[in-house]
Amino acid sequence: MRKISRRTFLQVAAGSAAVGVAAPQLLDMKAFSASIVDAPVSKIPTYCNGCSTGCPMFAFEKNGRLWKVEGHPVGMKNYGTLCARGHGVAADLYNKDRVRQPMKRGADGKFQPISWDQAFKEIAEKLAAIIDKNTGNSVAWMAHGGKDTYGAMFLDEIGSPNFITHYSTCFTSKTNAWDKMVANQLTIDIRRSKYMLFAGRNYGGAIIPAAMKQLTEARAQGRKIVVVDPRLCELAKIADEWIPIRPGTDLAFFLGIAHTLISENLYNKNFVQKYVFGFEEFWAANRDFSADKAATICDIPAAKIREIARDLAKNAPAAFLDPGYHGLHNHYINSTQIAQANVIVNALLGNFYQPGGLLPTARPPLGSLKLPKRLQPEKGPRADGAGVANEYPTVETSRGIAQHMPELIAKGKIKAVFLYHFNPLRTAPDPEYQKGLAKADLVVSIPIDWNESSYYAAHYILPEHYFLERMEAPKAVSGNISHDYPQIAIRMPAVKPLHDTKPLLDIMQGLTKAMKIDDLYPFTVEDEIQAALAPLGIDKSRLQTEGCIELATPLKPGFPEKEGKPACGTFTGKIEFSIGAFKLHGRLGVPTWIPPLVSPKAADEFRLIHGKQPWHSHSQTNNTPYLLEMTKSYNGTWMWMNRSRAEKLNIKNGDTVTVESKIEYPGQSARIVKKAMQVKVTDMLYPECVWVPSAHGCFSPNMTYGYGKGANYNDFAASRVESLSGGCMVQEVIVKVRKGAV
């Protein structure tokens, strides 16, 4: 009786007895739901993807679905706990806004699904044409950390030097200065410290759960915690003292401490004599920069600066100035000098490689695959100018400069861009400028969700498995805080992939095969696991069961020495107060006071600063419904403003204001950016600035939960490059604020 033919999606299996089969025992959905409550539960080890901390955790699977997650008890960063972000991103496995299959942007600008094979074929053809015409130097791989080897191997094969990380939008000044001065990134030893000074570091916002536990215990035991921050941040709430500081002047504060330590003979002379190079040069350049002078700049009384310096010295070497993170180490013109001064203050305390001071992170000696050498093309200079003479010679080539990619594209230096879990349209300054990414001949994004860069700039989107769906090679659990024993963790798939996605290794194998590159990745993740574990003598199945394992060889404190001489890895083997590479390129080797690039002057002007909320990882989590509920509860999209300033502008708590900034580029007319925000009026913020949370301002329409909520600090800043370390200086921005919506 049917006249028209139509497709059917369900296929009746051969031999299916449609009529003969008995009725399902659990025809009733309620009975079915009740019946699966007691289904067996599997416990699968993985590590969190909610932020870069990567806390080891267990995922529990029941009925093929995620049932719960909990922190791994061994994990040195989380001690069995997970923060809100960890729970939020786990549930996002089932978020409807994930990219569920490969996508291609059509001629009309709209995306259409495409098969993996077709995507590989088309990308391979386009990339081959670009490389033929412009060489591999015209290709860039931009990534937000993790599994860097696959992208790096690909660039090596095509002859591209352009491996670029997100660090230049995060804390590249720190990594640059510490690598050059110390040849290491040391971590704080909270558990044995007697006096802890934090400036530009909020472990309660950018949460490391174990750090907060250790700090809470330290406080209960009467060990001193001092937080210097323009805002009463979450860490300041549990500290002995919160000392507000004028933003942009932490360098002056650090130099004032250093001056006090030296001028009052409080510094560790033995340590300096034995392990420091360039002390005299530093002192000669800063002899006049007293605590009094610092006080006039940073607005912390000289007596308080001296008190802090004396307390630090009194408790040294079991005392530290935290090495810091995102806030100070990227976003000011003087961020590199801030990082340098941080090293110097700590070195004057003699706390390097000392219990209670700074210790290296305990790293397991993981092995790697021995792959056959390949004949690969010569690489040219980096397009982003990192490490290139007359461009940015002192910027780390291992990290590069991300924020000026649109300019490189406009100049024709870069023709093809791969974005691996990196979203510069939201996480780098000036989204309108960053949209210039779309002008590359080929943009391939490998994301999880419809982030802004994928939505506005990508020609192809190749969605990766969610972290709970994929297996990855073991990684060291390390960084941020010290731990006496090395740890490793593994990521195992907790559930089957929900959508038509692939793990990165499969994506790269598919793409290179389509490019007729033979066997660039002649291995599986299982092979990588075997190779990584070989030097450790740990059985693969043990790690895949236990998830996180602590090794037995403890970390040994003490400054690294070789044949009785300092050997920390720098050229002199000592901590170098003066950076030779800076001097080589005509800059001062030691830090001296450099004022911020801009300062607020008028009654309606404020410096715009930002920070992490405890329940968000910058914009990475801004489409996570569970976390957005917390945002709603805490008025988390509001901008903080000091009460005294608010009163002068007749702004009341909850009022909507217009926030305005001027964005300028050389040779172009200025652009005015205006955003409406609600205001939290508070006494807990330094009056010269306004503070915004870093998470919000989602503008990808396909991120349906977060879209249109709040504004972002990057909305107000031009894309710039700090010349020594490549930072983006987004706190060198003055905004005008007035009552009323845009």
Next chain:
Amino acid sequence: MSANNPAAAELFGLLSAFWQPPDELFWHNLADGAVDAELANFSQLAGFSTLSPSRTSFQHTLPPLDALRLFYLRCFIGIGKQSALPVESIYKKWTDDPTARLPIAGSTGYLMGDPALHAKYLLDHYQLQVPPDYRMMPDHLLLLLELLSFLLENRPVAEADLFLRQHFDWLDSFAEALEAIDPENPEDVIAKRFYQLALCNLKQSVQCQLAKYDQVH
């Protein structure tokens, strides 16, 4: 009682085609009125006599195939500013499992909820194979409709009855989500109206079939 309503089976099978990615063949059948005629015929044979006459007007509300495809991509695949996924789990509490500790356990809006597990259970039981793209969305409307069609054609009344009552009670929420979609251009307006009509048609058919079962009871 078996083979309870073969005409209704055909009708719901045909209605499932509306929720498939639009293809040329079905579009032509819509354009030349064949689908309208077949819907009318099956409705009558199924005894759905109380239906509104407007339910057979797809021929005259049909947008161009490209517009239909774009709207489908945007709203039902989710490639666009707004979406209204035709997936049961999205509109229901994720799980009734009181032991589940995921923060979304009691929330709506997520894939692979209890309805998906139940749909998968039924599909497995009846040995119905799902294409790979839909394996993790077994409660997609088009699969639910094909399963309903299968039950109506092959299985006892009780099975189709319960399945219909329990797996099609979210269509109002889906209709609200569809209503909230803002058309981006004039063709979108027509495409939206087309799918709203398809959904209205489906809801009426579901009600008619339920009414029939109520009479039996």
